[in-house]
Amino acid sequence: MSLKHIADRDDVFARRYVYDDEEVLVADLGVGNDATVDVLDDAAIVVFEDDDEARQIELQLPESGAEAFITNGVLTIEVGL
Incomplete structure (x- = not known):
């Protein structure tokens, strides 16, 4: 899944x-x-529990490097251009 894919999903609030x-x-x-x-x-790589089952989401990033963090269930990914 790419950054654009997650931003375009209707079931996830993303910007x-x-x-x-x-x-x-x-x-x-x-x-x-x-x-x-x-x-x-x-x-x-995002790892979390959903209904007591471990889940993993892998998001493809550009090769320019990135920083990512989660605060209160909100994922933030910063990619240098």
Whole structure:
């Protein structure tokens, strides 16, 4: 799944912002506080529990590098342009 795919979904509240030097994706995943996100090479891996079952989402990122974090179930990914 790409940043554009998640921003275009109807079941996830998400916004995508493009600035001169970075692109920012903010998505309310509704996953609670136990979710984690790690950036590995060109992917952000989000791990969370849903109905007591571990789930994982992998988001493809551009190769320019990214930072990602989750606060109160809201995923933020910042990608330098």
